[in-house]
Amino acid sequence: MTHVSTSTEDLKPHERYVPASHWRNAYDEADGAKLGMWLFLSTEILLFAGFFCAYAVFRMLYPGVWADASHYYLDWRIGGFNTLVLLLSSFTVVLAIRGAQTNRPAMTNINLIITIICALVFLVLKLGWEYYPKWVHDELPGGNFAYHSHSILEAGGYVPGSHDNIFLSIYWIATGTHGVHVLIGAFLLTWCLWLNMKGFYGPKHYTSLENVGLYWHIVDIIWIFLFPLLYLV
Amino acid sequence: MSHHDVSYLAPKENWRKTALSWIFTIDHKKIGVMYLFAVLFAFFLGGVFALMVRMELWAPKVTLPSGEVQGVAFDSLPWFGGAIEGNTLYNHLFSLHGTIMVFLFIIPSIPAALGNIFLPIMLGAKDVAFPRLNLLSWYVYLLGGFFALVSLMSFGNETGWTFYTPYSTATEYGSVTAMVLAAFILGFSSIFTGMNFIVTVHKLRVPGMGWFDMPLFIWAIYATAVIQVLATPVLGITLLMLVFERTMNIGIFDPAIGGDPVLFQHFFWFYSHPAVYIMILPGMGIISELISVHARKKIFGYRAIAFSSIAIAAISFLVWGHHMFASETAIANAIFSALTFFVAVPTAIKVFNWVATLYKGSIVINTPMLYAMAFLFCFTIGGLTGPPLATLATDIHLHDTYFVVAHFHYVMMGGTVLAFVGGLHHWWPKFTGRMYNEKLAMLGCVLVFIGFNLTFFTQFFLGSEGMPRRYATYVEEFQMLHRLSTMGSWILGVGFLVHLGVFVASIAAGRPASRNPWGGLTLEWYTESPPIEHNFPHEPVLTHGPYDFDTVVPPHCDPKDYPLPDPKEVEKFSH
Numbered sequence: 001m002t003h004v005s006t007s008t009e010d011l012k013p014h015e016r017y018v019p020a021s022h023w024r025n026a027y028d029e030a031d032g033a034k035l036g037m038w039l040f041l042s043t044e045i046l047l048f049a050g051f052f053c054a055y056a057v058f059r060m061l062y063p064g065v066w067a068d069a070s071h072y073y074l075d076w077r078i079g080g081f082n083t084l085v086l087l088l089s090s091f092t093v094v095l096a097i098r099g100a101q102t103n104r105p106a107m108t109n110i111n112l113i114i115t116i117i118c119a120l121v122f123l124v125l126k127l128g129w130e131y132y133p134k135w136v137h138d139e140l141p142g143g144n145f146a147y148h149s150h151s152i153l154e155a156g157g158y159v160p161g162s163h164d165n166i167f168l169s170i171y172w173i174a175t176g177t178h179g180v181h182v183l184i185g186a187f188l189l190t191w192c193l194w195l196n197m198k199g200f201y202g203p204k205h206y207t208s209l210e211n212v213g214l215y216w217h218i219v220d221i222i223w224i225f226l227f228p229l230l231y232l233v
Numbered sequence: 234m235s236h237h238d239v240s241y242l243a244p245k246e247n248w249r250k251t252a253l254s255w256i257f258t259i260d261h262k263k264i265g266v267m268y269l270f271a272v273l274f275a276f277f278l279g280g281v282f283a284l285m286v287r288m289e290l291w292a293p294k295v296t297l298p299s300g301e302v303q304g305v306a307f308d309s310l311p312w313f314g315g316a317i318e319g320n321t322l323y324n325h326l327f328s329l330h331g332t333i334m335v336f337l338f339i340i341p342s343i344p345a346a347l348g349n350i351f352l353p354i355m356l357g358a359k360d361v362a363f364p365r366l367n368l369l370s371w372y373v374y375l376l377g378g379f380f381a382l383v384s385l386m387s388f389g390n391e392t393g394w395t396f397y398t399p400y401s402t403a404t405e406y407g408s409v410t411a412m413v414l415a416a417f418i419l420g421f422s423s424i425f426t427g428m429n430f431i432v433t434v435h436k437l438r439v440p441g442m443g444w445f446d447m448p449l450f451i452w453a454i455y456a457t458a459v460i461q462v463l464a465t466p467v468l469g470i471t472l473l474m475l476v477f478e479r480t481m482n483i484g485i486f487d488p489a490i491g492g493d494p495v496l497f498q499h500f501f502w503f504y505s506h507p508a509v510y511i512m513i514l515p516g517m518g519i520i521s522e523l524i525s526v527h528a529r530k531k532i533f534g535y536r537a538i539a540f541s542s543i544a545i546a547a548i549s550f551l552v553w554g555h556h557m558f559a560s561e562t563a564i565a566n567a568i569f570s571a572l573t574f575f576v577a578v579p580t581a582i583k584v585f586n587w588v589a590t591l592y593k594g595s596i597v598i599n600t601p602m603l604y605a606m607a608f609l610f611c612f613t614i615g616g617l618t619g620p621p622l623a624t625l626a627t628d629i630h631l632h633d634t635y636f637v638v639a640h641f642h643y644v645m646m647g648g649t650v651l652a653f654v655g656g657l658h659h660w661w662p663k664f665t666g667r668m669y670n671e672k673l674a675m676l677g678c679v680l681v682f683i684g685f686n687l688t689f690f691t692q693f694f695l696g697s698e699g700m701p702r703r704y705a706t707y708v709e710e711f712q713m714l715h716r717l718s719t720m721g722s723w724i725l726g727v728g729f730l731v732h733l734g735v736f737v738a739s740i741a742a743g744r745p746a747s748r749n750p751w752g753g754l755t756l757e758w759y760t761e762s763p764p765i766e767h768n769f770p771h772e773p774v775l776t777h778g779p780y781d782f783d784t785v786v787p788p789h790c791d792p793k794d795y796p797l798p799d800p801k802e803v804e805k806f807s808h
Contacts, residue, residue, distance in 0.1 A: 042463065043463075048470075053500070054485055058493070141482075142483040142485070142487070142490055143484050165484060165491065166485065169492075
């Protein structure tokens, strides 16, 4: 008995992982968790589908406003850079999972750190260079929106339309909800990093890392739809 | 005997450990029992509001206190400006009735309570796929209930349970925001339960149990879970936008600044139409169990019933527009009207199969069977009054009248609630380990049946004669029908109180239940009553289908409890 217990203590956490007692084996457990995650992701898509529907309806109602307001209020360069940042982070999160599959914890660590940095860069750009200037210029959603003379002057002749506020409403709630998802993703990735540092991920067990990776991809994909619809119309 | 071999209800060493074993439990049975208490409490609360609504309608004039007769409590509340209209109070009552019944009672009732307790056992599993997520869903439900209660304390909402804009964004009454948040949070609880059940059904069936060896209750819960996962997020985002609208004035639904209130209706019904199938499908699943077990007959058309559950789930996503015939274009109306008729097909398939199962069965008249029959009667009326509402020409006349109210209650109460109470009696001995008083429970069932029909059948006449819903006053010609309806609600209330008494007496002094008091064949009847903590001492071995009453003698079944059919009769009809 003593011999067995010392040898399991020598193993890393992921090597002595046993599935919860109601699962028949670790494979079923991981498979079930992944199915659950996919179901959750489908709810995320449907959640954002609400925004996309609202977007489609109002774009149909006010097509001119949509084109002008997008160019006037949003800077495609910031949005585009953020798109690249998220694409890079999606790549590194895959590498982090690969690191767990091939038993290279250092590779997982470094890639998770890059992913987290990407998430933070995205949020800082969003908050500092997009939300903050809009906030001070009262370019706010719906009823909080206010026209300022500087807007008209700086726009080189563009006069804000009467339904710019609706465009900004969609912009704020869609990107805001997405931003909250990025923030949650950053926390989840940090949690994965912590678990990986304690040796919980290895070739036989990396379920939560893989699921957080899936979540991160959905956050990325949603942005890939939001970016052209909001910035490039 | 390890501690996993004792009943899940068995107390621990001391009361503190017992309490903690419930608060932090990841046992699906305990979570289900806690849900059961909560939904029954919500049912009681919603029922009290319903009785108050019926009381108000006793007389044609407004009978609720109006501005002049305010109590101190009303005067001190700022949003009334010291006065409240009796009309407003009435709006308040029916809104609370609707909101509580829909979001706190009927949506979680069968899946989260009975589904949680029995889905894993019927599959031969030790627990649901994600036990901790299950516990989280329970606490999210409590949080939602807390918000609803906070809203209730500050006078709740008077928007109806549908929260239609722009009224819901503009009204200053009570605390609509808290109630909308409550519904939003409760949606997450529903999503978590649904995800859990889908994965459990896919991954944790006992070896040898194929999809078509599952009890039909599981099929129904599975179809429900699919709707819960795919429809609820849309409600979530809709209600979130409504909260943003109220708190941040985003204007998406506000026509004054360019928004579109009809968009809210589309979003709302895209969830809430599938949601009525979240409410009824589990009830249909229960009826399949009740009828087969208590008629001791193999279910007729197993696959047809199973697939019709999936068909109902699929069609449910395509018919939301029939709630909006008054606010859509003619073409959209025609399409949604045509699609709506398709719902009748799988629903009728189920009803025909249940009746065919009863045919030449060895029917035992007890409370579950009485409820199954009451369900068939009421649900058929509820179902058949659907097509007149789906037909554009008649709906223009019946839209927003008591006909809709009666139809809805015949399906939701005559369907889901009757099935729920029937299922509660059916599985009561299993999950409490106690029998209940059959005669008194049957009396309760008869009272509920009479009270229910008196309350709501009258409303079909009221509606077709033009009584609009959601009004506190009416013309005097309607008084007789309204009074009959109100008297029915009292009988209904007494019926449920009888059931409450029966349940309390059963827990206090009920005869211990055997493993299989009804002679059922599904896996839950193989384990102890009440089940042990891990459900089964060993993984069960599946040797027959869930309804093979023609070939299998029910296990652990005492014929004294439940007379077996005469073998000669069985022989006569088996060829």
